[in-house]
Amino acid sequence: MSISMTSIPATKRPSISRRALAVPPSPIRKLAGFADAARQRGIKVYNLNIGQPDIPTPPQYFEALRSFNERVVSYGHSKGHIKLLEGWSRYYQRKGLDVTPAQVQVTTGGSEAIQFAVTLTCDAGDNIVTSEPFYTNYYSLALGASVDVRPFAAEPALGYCLPARSVIEKAINEKTRAILICSPNNPTGTVLTRDEMATVVQIAEEHNLFIISDEVYREFCYGGTHVSIWQFPQVAQRAILIDSISKRFSACGARIGALISRNEAIMDGALRLGQARLCSATVEQLAAVAMMDLDEEYYAGIAREYVSRRDVLIDRLQKMPGVHCETPHGAFYAMVSLPVDDADRFCQWMLTDFNLNGETVMMAPGAGFYATPGSGRQEARIAYVLEKPALSKAMDALAAGLAAYK
């Protein structure tokens, strides 16, 4: 070879794309390095930063792993294994929602369903509107696809409910292609009422938008009934439902989700996007099938557990001076207002400079759940995914940390 390493000036190097630079680091995972360092110093860190439930994955998952008896771990259909398509359909039919296997595209986690939905509805430069604060990965996946997220502010003092119609419509412009809702909500725990859903439906019809409805927390509704976008037949051609087994079956690491729609162009497009990445993992799909027929008692038991955790959390938070948090009615998150200038710095400080009897807590700083600069700086998201004794100890550490923080 005749190529010299010095033939090209060092400054002449390709730079990565602007969109890749724009994708933010995960606020949920950004403090992981500080938590690791704390653990290495012998500190016990309670992980309330990430929606990783500690509920055991059902035994059906593990039995499916052990009983897989093919010689070759081969590709499956790009749409998803037929048994899993049928499994999703059965799950929905039991919920009273008429979803057929043909209306399901199996995805690699809810994440891929969101990515597909963004790509299917938006060209580069288009945008989606959604309530703020929002699940950060909506923002990351949209920016990675050259799609903007235009937020409308949910009101913290009103439990982050849907704002007035005029507020939502102000976010919509000529490049808006979809309105994205998440109920029960990550990161706020808010559950949209039937009236709020109807408002979303009306807005979508009036502005000719798709509705991307993330319902992965459907089973985590405390007190009210979940309202699905599938219950509004007038938006049959607009609705794209996002689902996942991750939280429902405490199987986040299986990476199995679904995109569901009655719109044939959307389903055809989803299949072609699916073919481009071949298939979701074969064994994980079969392991998911085994859990699709868990009965209502399974879900009810888990909901009871989370309600009792939530009550411990909210009771403790509301006793801390300067802390504000409305009682969330779904999912397993709470957005909490903290009496600090900069929650990002405080959350980091809790890992680097503080411990209570050798214990501390990791939370997700709030600013990462906002696109609007300056918003969420005094908030943090707490995921109540630990058993009550651990949660209680984590609250001891948070209370002491807030008292000690200048």
Add this chain to the structure above:
Amino acid sequence: MSISMTSIPATKRPSISRRALAVPPSPIRKLAGFADAARQRGIKVYNLNIGQPDIPTPPQYFEALRSFNERVVSYGHSKGHIKLLEGWSRYYQRKGLDVTPAQVQVTTGGSEAIQFAVTLTCDAGDNIVTSEPFYTNYYSLALGASVDVRPFAAEPALGYCLPARSVIEKAINEKTRAILICSPNNPTGTVLTRDEMATVVQIAEEHNLFIISDEVYREFCYGGTHVSIWQFPQVAQRAILIDSISKRFSACGARIGALISRNEAIMDGALRLGQARLCSATVEQLAAVAMMDLDEEYYAGIAREYVSRRDVLIDRLQKMPGVHCETPHGAFYAMVSLPVDDADRFCQWMLTDFNLNGETVMMAPGAGFYATPGSGRQEARIAYVLEKPALSKAMDALAAGLAAYK
């Protein structure tokens, strides 16, 4: 609810994005429905359309499934499980390529590594150049990300080797951000020589491009030595290596791949894209680890098997009147020129209208591997992924089919 189903004219419906419409159906999978129908009529269909090896997945994979003993199938690190990052590194070190765990991003199949590479290097409206015919999913994944593919033609008569530098440079324009190479090549089986790789390196330096080097077929080199982009230190900041366990370990359904680079901005961006989709499947990653230390005898045994299959295939093809196919030197594909007007129609006819003693063959029509309209219409891709007796019977059916086709 006061919303009427007739309040909005039926014509006013949102349409899916232009980019989603542009993503083509998979040429590898497009005839699947006809094959299913043939099977339902009792016809035995030999699948030479898809790169799905019939070599058994190594026992280590299944042992890892069975021995997974966590209570919860939880999220892993977005970069990949540390054991798998180290496993990739060990694999490369044994090959004499100095890859560290930090230089590896675990991906959900090679597919996701390609998608990440396209997003990391290109903004919407940018393009990559690559040789044609190419693996269709490069095209699909690029179009889905609003990125163009500008092809330069490899020469069928010369075994689809790299064309002259001037031909490649004609494809490059001011929006070109990367040159994508695949060696050994899917769909042609061509292996790039060191001189050809050096030409690519020179072009990338001169035009300030990234080099995306898909090396998933590295272990399938028959006769020559594989040359990796990693062996060219002068492009350390330009090179993005795509890898996968799918073909190497006959584990296509595990969906485990890797993106590998020495460029820190690329690795940082890949991690943020990785965080946006959380992680690759936890159990599949651990099952992959177990296979990373398979020794050279494993690879050599598989290469011997594929060489003998290739020899059967090429010998049979070259005896068919009007069929042209150079001997491929790597991977397990051959692009074959057929004496038909439209290989798409012929491949479909083989499934719908033909059988030889109740047997027929499924191939991937060639046009799907080209972006240039009209190209590849007389070609088909054959994957020699079946054992020799089955391959031989498939060739019997193909020869008889060609003779019977008007």
